[in-house]
Amino acid sequence: MEVDLRKGAHKQPDFLQLNTFGQVPVLDDNGTVIPDSNAILVYLARRYGGESWLPGDPVGAAAVQRWLSVAAGPIAFGPARARLIMVFAANGLRIEASERQFHWPLGPWPEALPGFEL
Numbered sequence: 001m002e003v004d005l006r007k008g009a010h011k012q013p014d015f016l017q018l019n020t021f022g023q024v025p026v027l028d029d030n031g032t033v034i035p036d037s038n039a040i041l042v043y044l045a046r047r048y049g050g051e052s053w054l055p056g057d058p059v060g061a062a063a064v065q066r067w068l069s070v071a072a073g074p075i076a077f078g079p080a081r082a083r084l085i086m087v088f089a090a091n092g093l094r095i096e097a098s099e100r101q102f103h104w105p106l107g108p109w110p111e112a113l114p115g116f117e118l
């Protein structure tokens with residue numbers, strides 16, 4: 001389903017029924033509705049993947065969760081927010097703060113995370 005963010009379709013009642021936060025993405029998998037990118041990834045891994053997609057053992061599960069947290073934290077508040085400001089001219093957000101965070105996730109520290117490969 002297409003959602004025209006520029007026209008505010010994500011804030012209309014029909015979309016808010018799918019995601020009360022009025023945000024994309026939302027997955028509709030044959031009637032199973034899952035909002036939130038990380039929740040979607042967990043759903044898809046459990047529904048269609050196997051242990052290699054989302055391990056059940058403590059260390060493997062923690063490694064996956066760590067990457068999901070990176071996506072929801074520094075990536076979301078750095079490059080993703082910078083894009084929001086530049087592409088959608090989002091008001092009330094400061095480009096300087098996002099630019100600062102844009103650079104540090106791309107620095108040397110990702111190599112310390114399990115499963116990091118370039």
Ligand SMILES: N[C@@H](CCC(=O)N[C@@H](CS)C(=O)NCC(=O)O)C(=O)O
Binds near residue numbers: 022024
């Ligand atoms: N935690 C959410 C964040 C989603 C998000 O920020 N989506 C942005 C587009 S990438 C959005 O819909 N922004 C519109 C708004 O917040 O009003 C996720 O990971 O799915």
